[in-house]
Amino acid sequence: MCRISCVCSRFEASRLPSDQTVWMLEELLAQVPGAQGVLVVTASVADRVTGALPYRPLRLDEVPVGVPWLVVAGGGRLIDEVKRWRVERSPVTRIAAIATIWGSGAEASPIAVTHGAAKDIAIDPALRPDVRVRWAELADHIPPDLARWACGDTLTHATEGLLSPLGDDALRLELAAVVQRMVGGVSDPADWFDLSAAACALQARASVGLVHGIAHVLEPALWADGRRELARHARLCAAWLAPVLRFNLRASTKAQERFERYGIAPAHLLGTAAHFGNPQDVIDTTDVVRQLWPTIIRDRCTRTNVALVRPGDIDQLLRELS
């Protein structure tokens, strides 16, 4: 669970800026009879989910094309695989997505990430699940560090979306509300699921920035190097958000102007970001960031950062670590 003091009232799901259908678990059971659906579930919650849902559990490669409903319960990677499967293999199938951890927002977004030698990002409205199912109790099993990094991932989506040069005023207002909510303090996992879904769905209408550029380049490199615990997307985003925010605030007046316009105090945001990340993770990945900087500045996320990121900026970024 996130170790953040709760100082605000609970975020209301009805205020989420999304037109996606959201069901409670009871509504899923009422709307989708057992014979109408199959279940793809991640191993960590398989017993609990298969015990509570009437759908036949299958591996994704066993799911019959044309099945009316595919219920997926898992993290972002599994949900993205299911989203791609639907688009490529069975467009008539409807997807009900149950996130088992927040952060990626895969259950709400039209984005799917493919993991290979390099990360590939597809954006297509047809990728978005038809229904997001809220089952926050599944987060009970999440280790504290994973939960904290997932909070950092969520805050990164909202902050980089807010700062994106591709957004407009209406979108930024919605993203600012999400950022303010997170900076204010959130402790209920149900709220984090809702905030994560909102942040990801909203940033998909703009773009992300340098934090994601760093994470997308480092993940496969660290994995190939055997540093697999560090090669987690949420962990890297959580670690690099605060240094990149400081870099952006120093490199361009645009970030400061935007925070002021939307009523966000940079000091509070930086404090929240620093709480979610491990400072040691930044130190432990600095060598890879320096080595792969030419690739990082070519990343499509980096190229829509709020401040222009130049080849010579690596030293300035690394000065922000102290």
Added chain:
Amino acid sequence: MDNRSRLQTLFEDILLLTDGEFRFDLRREDVATWDSLAVVAIATGVEETFGYHMSEEEAVGIQSVPDLMRLLEVRGISFAE
């Protein structure tokens, strides 16, 4: 650093040009890295470097270095040698 040098550095950094690749008559079709994301970066970089916020239409309409110089000169930013 004068405005011509600032402009050259901006394009070299965004389009990842090596020494000698930049020209003041450079056109978008001359450079593979001048893609749609570079358009976004050019708009960001122009605002940081010259303090002018381009509209979306202006940013998309820039097809060459001379196009950008003309746009900025109208706003009082001189590139005279």
